[in-house]
Amino acid sequence: MKSKFRTRDFKEKKQRGEKIAMLTAYDANMARLLDRAGVDAILVGDSVGMVVLGFETTVPVTLEAMIHHTAAVSRGTERALIVADMPFMTYETTTAEAVRNAGRLMQEGGAEAVKVEGGSAVLEAVKRLVDVGIPVMGHLGLLPQSVHRVGGFLRQATTPHDADILLADALALEEAGVFAIVLEAIPSDVARTVTAAVSIATIGIGAGPECDGQVLVTNDMIGLFDGPVPPFVKQYAHVAETVTASAQDQGAREVDLSDVRRETGFEPIAPGTVGGLDRYRAVLPRDDSGETLVAYADGLEFLNLGETRSWNGDAPFGPVGVQAEEVPLTGGGVAYYEPASQDHGRRIAIHAAGTDLYLESNLPRSRLLAAAAALPVQGLPMPAAWTFRRVGAATAERVSLETARASVSFPIELPSDLPAGFGLASVELVDAGYGAGVTLYLRDEDADAGIGTIRLHLEAASELPPATSADQSSVDIGVLPGRFTPDRSQLEWIDGGLYRSLDAPGLALDELLAIAISIGADEPDG
Ligand code: KIV
Numbered sequence: 170m171k172s173k174f175r176t177r178d179f180k181e182k183k184q185r186g187e188k189i190a191m192l193t194a195y196d197a198n199m200a201r202l203l204d205r206a207g208v209d210a211i212l213v214g215d216s217v218g219m220v221v222l223g224f225e226t227t228v229p230v231t232l233e234a235m236i237h238h239t240a241a242v243s244r245g246t247e248r249a250l251i252v253a254d255m256p257f258m259t260y261e262t263t264t265a266e267a268v269r270n271a272g273r274l275m276q277e278g279g280a281e282a283v284k285v286e287g288g289s290a291v292l293e294a295v296k297r298l299v300d301v302g303i304p305v306m307g308h309l310g311l312l313p314q315s316v317h318r319v320g321g322f323l324r325q326a327t328t329p330h331d332a333d334i335l336l337a338d339a340l341a342l343e344e345a346g347v348f349a350i351v352l353e354a355i356p357s358d359v360a361r362t363v364t365a366a367v368s369i370a371t372i373g374i375g376a377g378p379e380c381d382g383q384v385l386v387t388n389d390m391i392g393l394f395d396g397p398v399p400p401f402v403k404q405y406a407h408v409a410e411t412v413t414a415s416a417q418d419q420g421a422r423e424v425d426l427s428d429v430r431r432e433t434g435f436e437p438i439a440p441g442t443v444g445g446l447d448r449y450r451a452v453l454p455r456d457d458s459g460e461t462l463v464a465y466a467d468g469l470e471f472l473n474l475g476e477t478r479s480w481n482g483d484a485p486f487g488p489v490g491v492q493a494e495e496v497p498l499t500g501g502g503v504a505y506y507e508p509a510s511q512d513h514g515r516r517i518a519i520h521a522a523g524t525d526l527y528l529e530s531n532l533p534r535s536r537l538l539a540a541a542a543a544l545p546v547q548g549l550p551m552p553a554a555w556t557f558r559r560v561g562a563a564t565a566e567r568v569s570l571e572t573a574r575a576s577v578s579f580p581i582e583l584p585s586d587l588p589a590g591f592g593l594a595s596v597e598l599v600d601a602g603y604g605a606g607v608t609l610y611l612r613d614e615d616a617d618a619g620i621g622t623i624r625l626h627l628e629a630a631s632e633l634p635p636a637t638s639a640d641q642s643s644v645d646i647g648v649l650p651g652r653f654t655p656d657r658s659q660l661e662w663i664d665g666g667l668y669r670s671l672d673a674p675g676l677a678l679d680e681l682l683a684i685a686i687s688i689g690a691d692e693p694d695g
Contacts, residue, residue, distance in 0.1 A: 174209045174250045176282055176304045176348040179370040182209070182381065189349075189382025191252075191372055192390070195221050195238045197245030199387060204246045211246055212284065212384060213239045215254040216313070219396070220388040227313045230256040232270055236278040243279025252306055253280035257314040260285050260294045267294040271303045284351065286312040288338025292345050299346030307342040309335055309363075310376065311354035324375075326355040332362070339363045339371075351384060352376040354399075356639030375401040377639060401656060407512055425451065446472055471514070472530040472540060489518035489527050491558055491567060492610045492622075494594035495550075496538065502548035504541050506534070508616035515615075521546035534615045563601035565608065570596050573607045579629055579667050581607055586687030588680070590614055591623065604629060606668075620675035623684065630668035633661055644678070647686045653678060660685050 182189050191210040194200040195217040203211055217238050218230035232255075239253040253274045260267035267285075274280040282304035285291050298305050310325045326335040336359075339350055349370040352360050357377020364371045364380050373380030385402060388394040392407035428451070446465035465472045475488075493505035493516070507516040515537050519526045526544060530537050541548075556567040573596045574581050583593060590613040599606040606628030613620060633652055644653040644660070651662030659672035660681050671685050 171207065171248060173248055176250065178209065178250075179349045179381075180368065183368075183370040189370055189372060191382055191384040192387045193217075193384070194242050194245070194387060197241045200242040200245030200249075200251075203387065204249045208249050209382070210250040210252055210384075211242055213242050213251065213253045213278075213280070214284075214386065215256050216386050220386060220394040226316050227254075228257050228317065230254075232256055232259050232273065236273055239274055239278030239280050250281050251279060252282045252284050253278055255283050255285050260291065260298075264294050264297040268297055268301055268303070271298050271305075275303065282306055282348070284308055286314050288335070289341060292341055295342065295345040295347060305347045306372075307339070307347040307350035308353065309338055309342070309350055309355075310352050313353075322354075324354045324356075326359045332356070332359045335359060336363055336366060339367050343367045343369050349382075352380055358639060375399055410512070446470060470530075470532055472528060472532060472537070474544075475527045475529075477525055488513070488529070489516045491551075491555060492595040492597070493518060494612065494614075498538065498542040498548055500542045502546075503550060504538070504548045505551065506538070506614075508534075508612050508614060510616075510621060517541045519544065519546060519548040520551060521549060531617075560599065563599050565597040565599045568596055568598050572596075573598055577605050577607055577627075577629075579627065581609070581627060582688050583609065584611070584625065584671075584684045584687045586683050587611060587623070588613065588620060588676075590616070591620075594622070599626070599628070620673060623671070623673040623676070625688075626668075626670040628668050629666060630663065631666055632663060633668065644682075646682060651685075653681075 179189060189210070190208045191212055192203050192208050193212045193214040193216060194203055195213060200211055213235065215227040215230040215235065217234070218224040218227045222230070222234070224230065235253055235256050239251065242251055255267070255271060255274065259270040271283045274283055283298065284306040285295065286308040288307075288309055295305050295307070311322060312319075313322065316322060326332045332355075335355065339352075342350055347369060349372055350363075350367070351372045351374060352363060353373075354375040357379060360371065360373055360376035361379040370381040372382040372384045374384050386394070389398045389402045390405060392398075392404050392409055393412075395409045398404065446467045450462075450464040452462050462476075463474045465474070489505055489507050493507045495503050496506045496517075498504050498519075502519075502521075505518045505520075509515050509531070514529045514531045515534060516530075517528045517537060519528075519541060524546060526546065528537060528541055530540070532540070551567070558565050568576070570581070570593065576598055591611050592614060594610045594612040596610070597608045599608055606626060609625045609627075611623040611625065636652070638654050638656065640656060641652050641654045644651050646660060646662045649662050649664055651660055653660055655678075657672055658674045658676055658678075658681065659670060660678075661668070661670045662685070663669075669685070669688070671681060673681060673684075676684075
């Protein structure tokens with residue numbers, strides 16, 4: 170095993186040009202996993218309040234709670250440096266109180282360093298802590314403990330004046346003795362300047378790639394937190410969904426098909442009609458709120474059929490998205506189709522009188538549609554109430570391309586240069602209160618994960634909206650000036666009084682540009 174990571178290693182890694190890896194943990198098990206993976210430092214963040222304890226901010230987190238979680242993390246950690254957040258109002262009142270509280274985090278919690286938020290306001294406390302032997306990490310930029318003063322979790326140092334103040338704070342914190350500084354939610358050029366100006370390490374979170382290290386909230390990184398996740402977080406897993414699915418499965422009863430017929434009145438597909446797949450499992454939910462699920466398989470091919478008689482209406486089609494493509498079924502009626510993604514197989518939803526069904530499978534689209542057509546139900550169009558959804562402050566209504574064209578004053582042109590297999594899946598009319606926009610969703614009909622969805626949004630406007638990311642850069646789209654945002658793989662430009670935004674997370678800039686330039690050429694059939 171590598172040797173214990175110490176506070177002095179932060180500076181040494183910076184000098185060697187090696188990146189520092191820091192993640193949060195709040196319990197012994199997660200700490201053990203991160204430690205085993207070789208992270209340099211574990212932050213027992215007061216983010217525990219939001220991602221574990223159910224608070225809306227970090228403000229209610231107490232010293233006792235931080236000691237409790239830090240002690241758990243200490244029990245699971247051997248190599249990584251353990252840094253504990255000093256919670257709100259445990260270091261701001263007097264330096265004596267700051268020392269006493271930091272001392273408790275170390276003596277009772279096993280912390281090896283503490284982190285405090287702020288610049289000039291906390292310098293006295295930082296100096297005193299360092300003087301008495303307590304290593305301190307600073308934290309500048311977005312300060313979650315100041316959320317009520319600032320009025321939200323907002324990006325910071327976005328003006329030259331504020332960037333200068335942040336730089337002065339970083340230099341003052343270095344002078345006061347901190348061994349490293351977290352830079353949260355600031356433009357990457359500001360983070361680069363600060364990183365070059367200080368000799369101690371900077372650890373970024375939403376501050377671009379040029380800090381000396383990065384820190385992330387682990388629960389966001391693995392998709393465990395069931396709440397909003399900042400856009401810069403690279404999610405490696407969607408653990409929350411796995412937990413929900415496993416918990417639902419746990420309560421289900423394994424039954425025979427005859428039990429499914431008797432207890433639900435629903436006639437599951439006869440195994441022979443789903444391309445030779447055999448039924449291997451049927452489960453009934455614990456109670457009326459769940460779904461019946463019948464699974465069919467042959468070798469690696471699988472098809473799951475879920476059936477419910479009582480959608481609660483807040484999630485149309487359960488696992489199938491509201492933007493799924495409407496497809497005709499050979500026996501009559503319609504179904505809604507979604508290609509595979511990294512998280513799920515190809516899916517079909519059928520809304521029928523008295524029941525709703527979904528199928529999920531790795532069979533090709535044509536076989537899946539054939540299985541859907543063999544179901545003893547008639548697929549109906551999506552109920553009107555399901556075609557609406559909220560997107561932040563705006564509403565989006567699913568409509569046909571014809572309706573969209575009739576509803577807006579600008580022409581709706583589809584790109585002609587699309588990747589093979591891609592076509593229009595669905596259209597939404599978006600209303601943000603200042604006139605309608607249109608969003609087109611373009612997908613590969615038979616995709617296996619791959620590129621995912623290409624989204625083209627159009628609305629009347631004569632200039633680009635204000636920049637939202639420090640990483641945005643100017644780019645030429647043919648002869649038109651535009652803007653590129655790499656972390657969203659998004660191009661934006663204005664063409665003849667029409668704002669266009671094109672994004673596709675799976676595409677590189679040159680591929681996006683080719684699609685953008687092709688808009689306005691021959692239109693495929695809508
Ligand atoms: O509390 C926390 O997890 C933090 C990180 C966001 C840096 O302070």
